[in-house]
Amino acid sequence: MSLFRLDASILPATSASRSLADLVEAEWTASHPDSIVTRRDLAADPVPATVWADAVTSKFVAEDQRSAQQNEARALATTVADELIDADALLFAVPLYNYGVSQHFKTWFDLAYTDPRIDPEGTALNGKPATLVTVLGGNYAPGTPKEGWDHSTGWLRRVLEDVWGLDLRVVQRPFTLVGVNPAMDAFTDVANELKDEAEKSARVYGQELAATRGTKVA
Ligand SMILES: Cc1cc2nc3c(=O)[nH]c(=O)nc-3n(C[C@H](O)[C@H](O)[C@H](O)COP(=O)(O)O)c2cc1C
Numbered sequence: 001m002s003l004f005r006l007d008a009s010i011l012p013a014t015s016a017s018r019s020l021a022d023l024v025e026a027e028w029t030a031s032h033p034d035s036i037v038t039r040r041d042l043a044a045d046p047v048p049a050t051v052w053a054d055a056v057t058s059k060f061v062a063e064d065q066r067s068a069q070q071n072e073a074r075a076l077a078t079t080v081a082d083e084l085i086d087a088d089a090l091l092f093a094v095p096l097y098n099y100g101v102s103q104h105f106k107t108w109f110d111l112a113y114t115d116p117r118i119d120p121e122g123t124a125l126n127g128k129p130a131t132l133v134t135v136l137g138g139n140y141a142p143g144t145p146k147e148g149w150d151h152s153t154g155w156l157r158r159v160l161e162d163v164w165g166l167d168l169r170v171v172q173r174p175f176t177l178v179g180v181n182p183a184m185d186a187f188t189d190v191a192n193e194l195k196d197e198a199e200k201s202a203r204v205y206g207q208e209l210a211a212t213r214g215t216k217v218a
Pocket of ligand 1: 009010011012014015016017018095096097098099100135136137138139176177
């Protein structure tokens with residue numbers, strides 16, 4: 001059994017998404033102590049922004065006409081896709097940045113999606129169990145003043161669940177900046193409740209992820 005874990009926090013030392021993903025991973029490891037955990041840390045080792053275009057344009061060029069950059073981009077796309085396809089279960093930890101999806105995650109996703117085993121039908125990943133942990137400094141829930149400003153969580157769900165066909169569970173923890181930004185102190189109680197809820201969900205989803213038995217498709 002093997003787990004693939006991706007982290008996208010640019011501040012790993014204080015990362016709320018990492019802490020939640022650690023809870024998920026701990027459940028996995030408790031059930032599969034000898035399991036391989038393949039890690040991709042997009043903050044420490046980001047996919048270069050130019051790679052996606054090189055991978056895409058390489059498809060329109062005869063093999064012997066491809067540039068060195070295009071060949072390198074294709075090789076990285078294969079590696080990134082292999083990591084997903086070879087794992088029995090997937091764990092993604094992705095914060096909200098600037099009201100949208102982490103640019104590191106988007107660049108990584110776009111590159112993986114150039115791989116023919118994943119694009120265009122998502123067949124190689126269809127039904128693979130996955131947990132997405134996502135954290136937000138603020139709170140964009142229905143009824144809040146900035147309802148609708150979280151343009152990350154919806155997109156992440158869309159592409160992981162609907163485009164790639166993963167069997168996805170989502171843990172979301174809003175209000176991580178409460179306790180960090182004094183202007184948000186009024187929300188301390190609700191933030192603590194949301195943190196507890198997220199931690200409970202992370203443990204439950206970690207157990208569910210661990211309960212998977214060799215659902216590797218390819
Ligand atoms: C550069 C930057 C931009 C951010 N933009 C937003 C934002 O638009 N909305 C929000 O609610 N939180 C925002 N945050 C707060 C993060 O979502 C929050 O701190 C989260 O906990 C970060 O993930 P991590 O704790 O795993 O590092 C931002 C944080 C940083 C560092």
